[in-house]
Amino acid sequence: MHHTKSRNWKPYLFIVIVSFFTALLIYTQTLAQTAAFSAKGTPKAVFKGENGIALTFNIGWGDEKAVPILKTLQKNGVKSATFFLSGAWAEQHPDIVNRIEKAGYEIGSLGYAYVDYTDEEPAKVRHDMQKAQEVFKKLEIKDVKLLRSPTGHFDKTALKIADQLGLTMVHWSVNTDDWKNPGTAKIIEKASTAENGDIILLHASDAAKQTNKALPQIIRHLSDKGKFVTVSEMIANGKAETKVIP
Template structure:
């Protein structure tokens, strides 16, 4: 009987030891997780807009190329889309002032993709700031005033990027629907991806030369989405309704 009690006592001690170790391990992991969460959910901190309340925003990124942008602008005009937002890299805009002029004359909005189309998560804050300001100078020379929207090149950004953008009076715009058009999956697939959009969504499309099927997809995209909400500029979406914001790594 005594042997039996001693054996169980040892087992109890072992069990207690395991429980204590498990508790402190869980506590450590939780604290690490909480530290990360606090960074991503800081109240009052800078955030990125990725969704609105009303309207559907068609957004087009242009970082390089001189063949596809004009055709996409023409397709939007033909389909009667009067509001869209084009995010341009400063280096591209500098080389294609004629296409930039067409975008402006159609009444479409221009946002910034920075200048050199570099991944901001890999740059120091000072270099991010310099890249954004260099793009802003290009837009000023092209007589494009009040560029207040920024989409981080490559779509990658972090809290550092958001803080720099906020200090320059810019709103970072992400997206809620990705067309994947740059992968050229086929017109039907592009339409299928964008057809998921609802009122308030910001759709990512491209007008760089890598997006070889986007212009052909536009008529069907417009047809699919016309009854879901009005096509509006991102700035109007921000101004006219509630927006959802996030910090995306």
Template sequence: MNFFVVLNGKALKNVVLILIAAFFTAWFLYIENLTQIPVFSTKEGPKAVFYGEKGVALTFNIGWGDEKAEPILDTLKKENVKAATFFLSGSWAERHPDIVARIIKEGYEIGILGYNYVDYTELEDVKIGQDISKAQEAFRKLNVKDIKVLRAPTGHFDERTLKIAKRYGYTVVHWSVDSKDWQSPGVANIVENVKKAKNGAIVLLHASDAAKQTEKALPLIVQEINNKGLKLVSVSEMMANGEANSKEIR
């Protein structure tokens, strides 16, 4: 006796949809697991660093507001933190030259956070270049020299971003530990989120006005890192202190 399986058009369509859904679920899980890989890179091209080998890098994004940046700088000084990296948007830097000057005077590294708050993955190549170029010009006018690192304004980037950033002379820097301080989840939760930081971690923090609890969380974060015997470094110091593996990004 022969058995036949007959699929009509509707049933076949349902099977295809199920297979597509399964594929994308697996893909999203794969992408989440990429956070354990030290470096994103193109096959033969530039890299986006988010994990190093030596030290812990505290990084602060600032894109708007004028109330939180200086109290955070005060706290870093009080806690004797000698190294950190501030990713500043060009538009914010233009409006706050005194704070930019203070960041430099106190020995902290400055990186570019684009010019406007835009998602580079949604822009044409020329628009990405224009945003970076505009930020570059803003920092040039403020006499900020030797900027080596750039962070995508929204944190989203792709292969095009890596190549365009390199063309302008920058390495794209992401993060391996997200404090989620911009969500104002409570000081204890921010500290708990950063507790997972190990040697080589790049920690995402904010000094924009949305980060209402970061200032209070910082002393506890610094104490936790010191208790682990880890050294606080800038992103550029971390990049210079060791090598990282690569992972192709498409």
């Protein structure tokens, strides 16, 4: 009698175990996506992921380099990249913004003006972020959820404001220093150090005169190391590493 009852319970026990692990898997995947944004309620900046390689391009001024870089990405089969656009620049170049979006690349915010968030009062930081968002809204660019500090500098206050506005601060793990124009070989060398999970900083402003020439070799070097993804895809598809701001 005792053994019969035990056998009858086994199918139910199996269902309970499977349900538990299914729920645990769903919870873990959700946690992986939200861990990039905060820890114990404190917003952090994403600087590295787990799956894929993210090519990111900052654009703050000029109208000569962005379109050639778009063409190079498309010619070399890169379907995913993230462009962080200054709101002031986007306002002046809606046609290029439209080309970036139509090409299927992700658009993130670089704030509105080129200001250092660590030097400004909180109200001015908030205004800069919001003004950029207003520009993207007018240009009908939907779901701009990523923010990169215009100068690359940020503190806890900037992170908190960004979080309140529904924005995730994105830094980088590989800096090519391409805006300094150190030579294409040097830009390629720095970019090629990237591994799966890295976020690479490049520029498509007119100051970066050598980036487009270096880009085809960068793409060839990195294509064997991981799939090119947008920053949002990187965050969604695995654990993201974050920076702790002292």
